[in-house]
Amino acid sequence: MRRILMLSLLAAAACGGPSRGHLVVDWTFSGVSCANAGVANIAIDITNEVLTPSTFACRDAAVGVDLGSYLVGNYDLTITGYDAAGTVTHQQTQTLAVHGGENQYAIDVPAITGNANISWTFDGKNCATAGVDTVTIFVDPDARGVPGFNAGTVACSTLNTDGASVEALAPGSHTFAIFGWRTLSTGPQLLYRTHSPPSYLIEAGKTANVFVSAESPP
The missing domain is CATH 2.60.40 (Immunoglobulin-like)
Known part of the structure; x- marks a missing residue:
């Protein structure tokens, strides 16, 4: 009509x-x-x-x-x-x-999306102290931290900021998890992973501040 x-x-x-x-x-x-x-x-x-x-x-x-x-x-x-x-x-x-x-x-x-500014630590340590070079970000993993949507792998620290941004998220509740990697000559080594993904509300047209911690595997 x-x-x-x-x-x-x-x-x-x-x-x-x-x-x-x-x-x-x-x-x-x-x-x-x-x-x-x-x-x-x-x-x-x-x-x-x-x-x-x-x-x-x-x-x-x-x-x-x-x-x-x-x-x-x-x-x-x-x-x-x-x-x-x-x-x-x-x-x-x-x-x-x-x-x-x-x-x-x-x-x-189009739908109006929201963004997330993510900061992180590794067993309470920053990137340099934890020896983490790169971080893979996951959106909407399950309660055990099993990866959901892979939002990309980024430098652990950029311009002295331990974190990164994820854009164009659908409004609503989302969980977040990370993997922390060290780069070796033989390839990347997984040092830390999120065990209990936190949940945050993403609002249309707004940016949420998100904190995610990662711990030693498993």
Whole structure:
């Protein structure tokens, strides 16, 4: 279902004709419908235009919205998706060109992700004291620290900071674990691993400070 808007536009007093175009926007959220993406409400904003209404329930505008008539030109449109609790989960800003006649756009609105700044120690020691050269970061390992998603291997310490960042995490609770390695001529040697992965809440558009410890194997 696509909603049809009755708009109060700043340009509403202009006469119709070839200088105006009809604008329709269809949407998906991370490639699926608003319902499947967990989006309960959708807000629309167009720079220098006043939309009435400007927020729609997913159940009433599952496919998109008919924005009505606009003067020919370019418009900056922002679509924001909210979950049932009112938290922003998806957002996209895009410039749309309105030409005379019909203008229809399909916009896929990406999820807003969160980031984690991770710091670590090894049996309470820093990288240099523990003899750790590189660290492999795992996101969402199980309770025993068995690896989940491998987020990459990085230098243990960079610019005197023992830690690293992980970006583009889906909002929600995530666990974290690390492996600490020493580089030998025969190859990397595992010195430390996380035994009890901590859990942290990652919020959309925010960065969480995460501390992870690692201990001697097993």
